[in-house]
Each structure stands twice: as C-alpha cells, then as structure tokens.
Amino acid sequence: MNEPKYRRVLLKISGEALAGDAHRGLNFDVIGSVCDVVKQCVEAGVQVGIVVGGGNFWRGIKDGGDRMERTRADQMGMLATVINCLALADSLEQRGVEVRVQTAIEMTRIAEPYIRGRAIRHLEKGRVVIFGCGTGNPFFSTDTGAVLRAAEINADAILLAKNVDGVYSDDPAKNPDAVKFDEITYDEVLARHLMVMDSTATSLSMDNHIPIILFALKDPENILRVVMGEKIGTVVKEDK
Known part of the structure; x- marks a missing residue:
C-alpha cells in the first residue's frame, strides 16, 4: 500500500448517510461498511x-x-448525534x-467530556476519536x-x-445541466451560496486553512481513496 496523503483527518458523516435508504434510524450494514474502511485507514x-x-x-x-x-x-439534535456516536463506537x-x-456536553456515564489534549493523545495512540454533540x-x-x-x-x-458525490454548480437532482467541480475555492463556495457546508463552517475552514474534500459515502471505500490521495469528489481549498 502507498503512503497516505493525510496523516490526521477529521471525517464528517451525516446522520442520514448512516440510515441508508430508510433515511431514518440506523442501518448497521452501512455502519459496518464505514467502520471496515475506517479500520483500514x-x-x-x-x-x-x-x-x-x-x-x-x-x-x-x-x-x-x-x-x-x-x-x-x-439540544435535542445534539443528543441525537450521541446515539450515532455510540453505534459507530x-x-x-x-x-x-x-x-x-x-x-461537548458532559455525560460521563457513557462518554468522555471533550478535552483537546486528551483527544490528541488518543489519536497519537492510534485510537479513533468520535466527537459528539x-x-x-x-x-x-x-x-x-x-x-x-x-x-x-x-x-x-x-x-x-x-x-452527493461532489460540489455542483446547482442541485443535480433538480438541474440535469449542473456542473460538478473537481476543485473550488472557499470564496467561490461562499459567493455562489453552494451547498457544501453552511456558511459559518465554510468560513471557519477557510480561516484555518483546512482543505475540505466532499465525496459520496455510498461507496465507503471512497474514504480510504481520499486518504491515500486519489482524486475523488470535490476539493474545496484556498487556491485552485
């Protein structure tokens, strides 16, 4: 196996993706497939x-x-994330x-409180850290x-x-002429109101110079492909 392109990553998974085609609840086949790939990473x-x-x-x-x-x-939404965290764990x-x-909200009977230094130590020891709330x-x-x-x-x-498998110029489900971007800048995403993340998240990522790679979870192997440097989905970064 080649060397990974990224040594430390933050994987963001939507709750809906974990539900599979049902769109509600948990699909353990989907969760299992995601965890198989996370293990490979x-x-x-x-x-x-x-x-x-x-x-x-x-x-x-x-x-x-x-x-x-x-x-x-x-707050109810924050608690919902914890259910997914425990299922993934x-x-x-x-x-x-x-x-x-x-x-981020203390519930010490079932999870550690978020402490930055402890989280980094876990990562350095090869543990996966799942952040809830x-x-x-x-x-x-x-x-x-x-x-x-x-x-x-x-x-x-x-x-x-x-x-969705990348960032598009318009909603591909509604506009068959929507164009998919291989790369796009934060400024373009914000100026064109493209649905990558909400504007607060996009601005925070831009301010901290962290590239975002958006790709489809339908094939969980995409996670490993991205980590290894394969061009999948769309990269959002500072300069094209």
Missing part, C-alpha cells in the same frame, strides 16, 4: 477523528420548526479498533462542529462524506 497509519450528525433521528430547527424554542430543538470495537467517544452550543451545525474539532486537533483535511 487506521491500519495504514492514519489518525482518524469522526464527527457525525444526528439527522437520522432529529434535525433541530428543521424538525422543531416553529413548534419549539430553537435552543431546545438544537460499538461497530468499530467489534472490528478490533480502539475508540473513544468524547462529547457538535460544538455543544445551539445555533451551530454539526458541520461547524466538525471544522472546529478539525482545527483544534490540527487535522490535515476534513473529509465530508455525504449523499
């Missing part, structure tokens, strides 16, 4: 942090709408991968939480595994 010497969304259970303001106070709706452990779950604050997405953790652990790149 660890065996290749890559340090892996993971942030997972909670949209397969609850999507904060989108589900709460005008029926709930925004802060409480977002269990699946990884079944495969012999050492893993730690850290949460986003940033721990309402009004911020788990995408922003992923960029924040990537900056804090000094990740080489953010791997954005979604249900």
Whole structure:
C-alpha cells in the first residue's frame, strides 16, 4: 500500500448517510461498511477523528420548526448525534479498533467530556476519536462542529462524506445541466451560496486553512481513496 496523503483527518458523516435508504434510524450494514474502511485507514497509519450528525433521528430547527424554542430543538439534535456516536463506537470495537467517544456536553456515564489534549493523545495512540454533540452550543451545525474539532486537533483535511458525490454548480437532482467541480475555492463556495457546508463552517475552514474534500459515502471505500490521495469528489481549498 502507498503512503497516505493525510496523516490526521477529521471525517464528517451525516446522520442520514448512516440510515441508508430508510433515511431514518440506523442501518448497521452501512455502519459496518464505514467502520471496515475506517479500520483500514487506521491500519495504514492514519489518525482518524469522526464527527457525525444526528439527522437520522432529529434535525433541530428543521424538525422543531416553529413548534419549539430553537435552543431546545438544537439540544435535542445534539443528543441525537450521541446515539450515532455510540453505534459507530460499538461497530468499530467489534472490528478490533480502539475508540473513544468524547462529547461537548458532559455525560460521563457513557462518554468522555471533550478535552483537546486528551483527544490528541488518543489519536497519537492510534485510537479513533468520535466527537459528539457538535460544538455543544445551539445555533451551530454539526458541520461547524466538525471544522472546529478539525482545527483544534490540527487535522490535515476534513473529509465530508455525504449523499452527493461532489460540489455542483446547482442541485443535480433538480438541474440535469449542473456542473460538478473537481476543485473550488472557499470564496467561490461562499459567493455562489453552494451547498457544501453552511456558511459559518465554510468560513471557519477557510480561516484555518483546512482543505475540505466532499465525496459520496455510498461507496465507503471512497474514504480510504481520499486518504491515500486519489482524486475523488470535490476539493474545496484556498487556491485552485
């Protein structure tokens, strides 16, 4: 196997991706396939942090709408991410991968509180660290939480595994003429309001000079391909 291009990565997985075709709940075949590839990354010497969304259970303001106070709706979304964190942790452990779950909201009976130095130490020891509860604050997405953790652990790149295979000029599901970008700058993403991440997450990534590689999780092997330097999906960076 060739040497990995990235030595430390932050993998962001949407909650919906873990649900598979059902779009709700957990699909353990999908989770198992993802964990198989994460194990390969660890065996290749890559340090892996993971942030997972909670949209397969609850999507904060989108589900709460005008029926709930925004802060409480977002807090429910943070708790939803923990369910996914524990499912991933269990699946990884079944495969012999050492893993730690850290949460931005303390729940010490089931996870460690997030401590930057401890997280980095776990990564250095070859453990996968799964970060739950986003940033721990309402009004911020788990995408922003992923960029924040990537900056804090000094990740080489953010791997954005979604249900789409790259960044397009328009919604490819609605516009058959939408063009897929191989590379695009943060400034272009923000100026064109392209749906890579929300603007807060994109700006934070730009300010901290962390490249984002967006690709489809439909084939989990894409995670390993990206780590090894293969051109998959779209790279969002400072200069083309």
